[in-house]
Each structure stands twice: as C-alpha cells, then as structure tokens.
Amino acid sequence: MYTTELKDKSQKQAATPLSAEDPERLAAFEARVAADDFIEPKDWMPDAYRKTLVRQISQHAHSEIVGMLPEGNWITRAPSLRRKAVLLAKVQDEGGHGLYLYAAAETLGTSRDEMVEALHSGRAKYSTIFNYPTLTWADIGAIGWLVDGAAIMNQVPLQRTSYGPYARAMVRICKEESFHQRQGYEIMTTLAKGSAEQKRMAQDALDRWWWPSLMMFGPPDDNSPNSAQSMRWRIKRESNDEIRQRFVDATVPQAEAIGLSIPDADLKWNEARDAYDFGAIDWEEFYAVVRGEGPVAKERMAARVSAREDGRWVREAALAHAEKRAVRLAAE
Amino acid sequence: MASLFDHAIRLGDDALILGQRLSEWAGHAPMLEIDLALSNIGLDLIGQATHFLKLAGEEEGKGRDADALAFRRDVLDFRNCLLVEQPNGDFAQTIARQFLFSNWQELLMTEIAAAPAPALSAIGAKAVKEVAYHARYASEWVVRLGDGTEESRARMVAGLDSMWRFVDELFDPADGAASLRPAWDARIADTLHAASLDVPKPRRAVTGGRRGHHSEHLGHLLTEMQFLQRAYPGVTW
Ligand SMILES: [Fe+2]
Numbered sequence: 020m021y022t023t024e025l026k027d028k029s030q031k032q033a034a035t036p037l038s039a040e041d042p043e044r045l046a047a048f049e050a051r052v053a054a055d056d057f058i059e060p061k062d063w064m065p066d067a068y069r070k071t072l073v074r075q076i077s078q079h080a081h082s083e084i085v086g087m088l089p090e091g092n093w094i095t096r097a098p099s100l101r102r103k104a105v106l107l108a109k110v111q112d113e114g115g116h117g118l119y120l121y122a123a124a125e126t127l128g129t130s131r132d133e134m135v136e137a138l139h140s141g142r143a144k145y146s147t148i149f150n151y152p153t154l155t156w157a158d159i160g161a162i163g164w165l166v167d168g169a170a171i172m173n174q175v176p177l178q179r180t181s182y183g184p185y186a187r188a189m190v191r192i193c194k195e196e197s198f199h200q201r202q203g204y205e206i207m208t209t210l211a212k213g214s215a216e217q218k219r220m221a222q223d224a225l226d227r228w229w230w231p232s233l234m235m236f237g238p239p240d241d242n243s244p245n246s247a248q249s250m251r252w253r254i255k256r257e258s259n260d261e262i263r264q265r266f267v268d269a270t271v272p273q274a275e276a277i278g279l280s281i282p283d284a285d286l287k288w289n290e291a292r293d294a295y296d297f298g299a300i301d302w303e304e305f306y307a308v309v310r311g312e313g314p315v316a317k318e319r320m321a322a323r324v325s326a327r328e329d330g331r332w333v334r335e336a337a338l339a340h341a342e343k344r345a346v347r348l349a350a351e
Numbered sequence: 352m353a354s355l356f357d358h359a360i361r362l363g364d365d366a367l368i369l370g371q372r373l374s375e376w377a378g379h380a381p382m383l384e385i386d387l388a389l390s391n392i393g394l395d396l397i398g399q400a401t402h403f404l405k406l407a408g409e410e411e412g413k414g415r416d417a418d419a420l421a422f423r424r425d426v427l428d429f430r431n432c433l434l435v436e437q438p439n440g441d442f443a444q445t446i447a448r449q450f451l452f453s454n455w456q457e458l459l460m461t462e463i464a465a466a467p468a469p470a471l472s473a474i475g476a477k478a479v480k481e482v483a484y485h486a487r488y489a490s491e492w493v494v495r496l497g498d499g500t501e502e503s504r505a506r507m508v509a510g511l512d513s514m515w516r517f518v519d520e521l522f523d524p525a526d527g528a529a530s531l532r533p534a535w536d537a538r539i540a541d542t543l544h545a546a547s548l549d550v551p552k553p554r555r556a557v558t559g560g561r562r563g564h565h566s567e568h569l570g571h572l573l574t575e576m577q578f579l580q581r582a583y584p585g586v587t588w
C-alpha cells in the first residue's frame with residue numbers, strides 16, 4: 020500500500036543522471052524490464068532505479084508499521100472476543116507486511132536500521148492516511164473497508180512490478196489485504212444495520228475517512244513527479260488517477276448497499292465515461308499532511324520513537340547474549 | 352470440589368486477561384519480531400478464552416455466552432489469578448509474567464487434556480501445543496535477558512521479583528493444582544540456571560483472584576475492555 024509519490028515537482032531530488040550510466044548496460048536493463056523480466060538483487064541496475072526502489076519500498080514498509088498504531092488504538096476496546104481476535108490478527112499482519120518489505124528493501128543494500136532511522140528523523144515518509152485519529156469503533160470498520168481497500172487497488176498491480184523481491188512480497192501481502200478489507204466492510208455493515216447510535220458512528224467514520232482515503236493514491240497525474248520514469252521501469256504500473264477512479268467506482272456502490280452516504284455533493288454517475296465523477300480533492304491538506312502537519316502526526320512518530328528507544332536495552336541484551344553464546348560454543 | 356463451571360471460568364479468565372494485557376503491546380514492542388510474537392501469544396490466549404468461557408456459559412445454563420461473560424461481569428466475578436492482571440511494565444516484567452504463567456499453564460493443560468471431562472479436555476488438548484510454545488518463547492527471553500547486559504539482567508531480576516509474590520496462588524490446593532508445583536519448580540530452576548539467575552526467595556503470597564478479590568489493576572483493565580458493551584448495551588457488534 021501507500022506507495023504514493025509524496026513529493027511534488029518542485030521538490031524533486033536529483034538522483035545520479037541516467038546519462039552517467041554505462042549506455043550498453045542501461046539499454047540491456049531497459050530491454051529486460053520492457054519484456055516484463057524480473058530484476059533480481061544481484062543484477063546490474065541503474066543507480067536511480069535502486070534509489071527509487073529503496074525510497075518506495077521503505078516508505079511502504081514504514082506505512083505498514085505506523086499503520087499498526089491507529090488500529091492498535093482499539094484492540095483493547097474491541098467490542099467482542101471475535102472482533103478483538105480479528106483486529107489483533109490484522110494489526111499483526113501489518114507488522115508482518117512491514118517485515119517482508121524491510122527485507123525486500125534490504126536486498127538493495129540499505130539496512131532496516133538505516134531505514135527506520137530515516138523515518139524517525141523525518142527524512143523518510145509514510146502514507147498520509149495514518150496521521151488521522153481513530154475516534155470510535157466505526158473507524159476500525161472504515162479503515163479496513165477504505166484504507167485496506169485502497170491498498171489493494173494500489174498493490175495488486177505491484178505484484179507484477181519489475182523488482183523481483185518487491186513483487187514477491189506484494190503477492191503475499193495482497194492475499195492478506197483482501198481479508199482486511201472484508202472484515203472492515205463487515206464491521207461497517209453491522210454498524211449501519213445497528214442502532215441509531217451505531218449508524219451515526221458508521222456515517223461519521225465514512226465522512227472523516229473518505230477524502231483522506233482518496234488522497235492515498237497520491238497527487239493527480241499532472242503533478243506527479245517521477246511517474247513517467249517509474250512507469251517505464253515498471254516500478255509503478257498504473258497512474259494515480261486511474262487507480263483512484265477505480266477505487267471510487269468500486270466503493271460507492273458498497274456504501275449505497277449498506278445505506279451510508281459518501282460525503283461528496285459532486286459525486287454522480289457519468290454514463291458517457293462509465294464511471295463516477297467526483298468532487299475536487301483538497302490537495303492543500305494532502306501536502307500539509309505530507310509535510311508532517313497531519314492531526315496526529317506528532318503522536319504517531321512519538322509512539323514509534325519511544326518503542327525504539329524503550330526497547331534499545333532489549334536489542335542490546337539479545338546481541339550481547341548471542342555473542343557470549345558464540346564465545347562459549349567456540350570454547351567447547 | 353470445584354465444578355466444571357468453576358474450572359472453565361478460571362481457565363477462561365486467566366487466558367482472557369493475559370491476552371488483553373499482551374494486546375496492549377501491539378505496535379509498541381521493542382522489536383518488530385517481538386511485536387509479532389506477543390500478538391501470536393495474545394491471539395492464542397484470546398482463542399482459548401473464547402472456548403473456555405463458551406463452555407462455562409453452557410455449563411451455567413443461564414443463557415450467557417462467552418461475550419456476555421467477558422464483557423458484562425465486574426471485578427468480583429472474575430476468577431483469574433492475580434499474576435495475569437499485573438501491568439506489562441517493561442519487557443522484562445512482561446516476560447517474567449509470561450514465563451511463570453506459561454510454564455504453569457503448560458503443565459495444567461497437559462493434565463486437563465488427559466482429564467475425564469471431555470469438553471474441557473478437548474480445549475486443553477488444543478491449548479497444550481500453543482502453550483508449550485509460549486513457555487519456550489518466554490524461557491528463551493529469560494535466558495537472553497539474564498545472560499545479556501548488566502542492564503537487562505537487573506531488569507529481569509526486578510521483573511521476576513515483582514511477579515514472584517503471585518506464584519503461590521497458582522498452586523492453591525483449593526484449585527487442585529498443588530500437585531503441579533514440583534514439576535513447575537524444576538522447570539523454573541532449570542531456565543533460571545541457564546540464565547545464571549537465582550530462584551527468587553520465597554515470600555509472603557498475595558492471593559485472592561480465584562475468589563474475586565483482585566489487585567487494583569483489574570478494574571482499570573475491565574473499564575477499557577468493556578467500554579463499548581457497557582456504553583451501548585444490547586446491540587450487535
Ligand atoms: Fe498491510
């Protein structure tokens with residue numbers, strides 16, 4: 020999920036210019052990618068490809084990990100034993116996704132520690148969606164339905180992304196995301212059919228999560244730097260606006276089916292396009308959240324930093340013990 | 352002699368309360384791998400709680416299901432041991448609690464799996480495998496922390512020290528678990544030896560959980576766990 024390009028054109032970073040690469044190798048590489056071959060860790064690759072991938076995969080991994088927090092906020096308050104078990108299992112899955120993705124990114128020569136360090140110092144980004152608070156139980160339904168739903172739309176094409184370890188991680192992850200989406204929609208369905216108070220919770224959650232969910236697909240195509248390059252290298256396989264449209268078209272009928280209304284006065288079916296037209300997204304809000312100004316951005320980062328700081332002694336102990344054991348075994 | 356209901360509710364409450372405690376770690380553990388492992392253990396325990404409480408409800412015959420028992424009883428009716436309701440503290444305290452409890456629970460589930468009550472033994476048989484993993488996981492961490500750095504060793508000692516007063520309750524003769532003590536003592540001593548830690552000195556036991564007389568912590572845990580069921584009674588979730 021969460022592989023959106025989080026910079027706009029003006030912030031585009033200068034990677035090694037492609038012209039500096041060996042033209043023969045570059046041509047061979049591009050031919051392989053164009054033929055839908057997978058690139059593997061030991062294969063030669065342009066420096067810019069490697070950098071783009073590390074940025075994208077680590078950003079994706081960070082999103083999985085930070086994404087554990089908004090939902091983790093409700094595990095201890097889940098309203099039944101079944102809901103508690105499902106939510107705990109889901110949050111655990113997201114941790115597992117983070118783990119596979121860090122491992123995939125490590126094959127490109129950057130350690131998990133370095134990536135986490137980049138996140139905690141604010142150099143690396145994660146999906147904007149996790150900077151919004153979970154206020155009621157219905158938010159757990161909305162996240163599963165909309166956020167995991169959006170993640171699936173983003174990630175299915177990435178199962179065919181050109182970098183082998185990333186594509187394989189995506190295959191495992193996509194299987195679990197569809198269970199996440201279903202459990203979320205099931206929570207929303209139950210609430211929407213429930214008491215007036217439950218229905219209010221459900222509608223309020225949809226009202227708050229709808230627009231941030233549409234922002235998850237990233238900036239509009241005409242302001243999406245690196246997109247063309249990423250498409251050519253098959254790091255990205257469809258444009259932001261294409262995937263966003265597909266999400267809207269799939270989700271609107273789901274909301275109607277359970278009697279909830281999408282908070283968009285401009286939403287209407289367009290016969291000619293065979294798709295929904297929808298209102299303007301507040302990109303100013305999106306870029307503010309990207310800059311770290313989301314409502315609970317500070318809390319999310321503080322939680323991750325303190326988990327890491329408070330756990331330092333544990334990691335040091337595990338290392339010290341492993342070293343002592345190795346010495347003892349060698350002496351035997 | 353404890354009834355089947357008494358047995359099932361005790362086993363269910365132990366699993367539920369510890370599962371609830373472990374789920375507090377989700378997203379906050381010292382390493383991603385530990386986060387996943389603690390969630391695994393928590394999930395096993397919540398699963399066990401669901402089975403035991405369902406059985407207790409059926410035995411009771413008053414129409415209470417597992418959720419009614421979990422979310423609509425107050426402190427005086429909870430029958431878990433005091434050990435499982437203790438706060439997570441630092442990772443060493445969490446591990447000390449798990450180490451003492453899971454080693455006991457493994458012995459107990461092994462016994463229950465072989466017991467005559469078929470409903471109970473079926474749950475016990477499934478739980479044995481899960482709990483054996485919990486005990487192994489916690490024991491490995493006791494060794495790592497005890498034999499790690501000076502700091503980890505001090506924290507492990509403090510964790511064991513704070514949990515040790517709740518051990519005797521596990522072997523209260525009124526619950527029929529007294530016979531498990533020698534085997535448990537041997538397991539604990541083995542692991543502590545491997546961790547080059549001393550077995551904590553005996554101390555005055557704190558008990559009461561099995562009679563509904565808990566620590567102050569349980570009320571807060573229930574407040575959080577039961578919030579939605581209490582605030583919106585009688586609806587489906
Ligand atoms: Fe995920």
Ligand SMILES: [Fe+2]
Pocket residue numbers: 113167170195196199
């Ligand atoms: Fe997910």
